[in-house]
Amino acid sequence: MAGSPTPRSPDGFDRAILRIIQQDNKTPQRSIAEAVNLSTAAVQRRIAAMERAGIIQHNVAIIDPAALALTITAIVEVFMADERAATIDHAKAVFRAAPEVQQCYYVTGGTSFVVVIVASDMPAYQALARRLFEQNEAVSHYRTMVALDRVKMGAELTID
Template identity: 35%
Template sequence: MNLDRIDRSILNILQRDDRISNQNLAEKVGLSPPACLRRVRRLRDEGIIMAEVALIDPRLVGRYINVIVEVEMVRDQLDIYEAFKRKMNSAPEVTQCYQVTGEVDFMLILMVEDMESYETFTRKYLSTDANLSKFRTLISLRRDKFSTAIPL
């Protein structure tokens, strides 16, 4: 879909504050409220706006450790990759899973309460996987930047 300047403006505003009223959004982008609402509905219907969610501070809900895990599979095989992706989709600790190019096959981002929780995760999901060659853990000391916004 081609996005015009107004669509991009709407999306940029909604990425910062999805709770803005349609009236205020319309004023900011220079449209009438009905025209603005039609555009937002179209952006939702066409799947450009995938979801509207609340972003939660992980520390305030007990998720103190952000873990990055590099995963290497035993061989390049589609069924092995698909099985691993299904397993990661079912793991609540995994907030992001990327199949990547290069020396490793997957990059995982996890949010856990403590190192014991991470150890439990590795035993359940990684150490027992016969198709996994090795994994490497990187513990984040702090999060200096975090955004879900896509630059438009």
């Protein structure tokens, strides 16, 4: 998206459209139009406006890691050596650049980051942890929790 988002507050029609496309963003616009009682052209304009405004940030596919033999999901608490802006900005850049990092949150409460990582197996996770955390002088320490089961996955937000 080029330029800065245009300020926009979603109305009832926008919220109804968002509920539908969060379930399946490939829903045909004519089906959305029928469901929300608008014309197809109006739905198209509203979706485009929400994209320009930054309400809709990305259209993505959620992939099952197991289908790609990514059998390890690790949730990692990362504790930085300090919280200086340069340290945090560098860590953000490193985590963004690692394709194995599926989600990354800069958080409060003693932990600096919570990072969700997928890997094919434990040796692959160990090599990644060594590169991202152990060999990173800005990381004080980290704690890994390995997921036993993926109970819920997705990006759906409650829209009232």
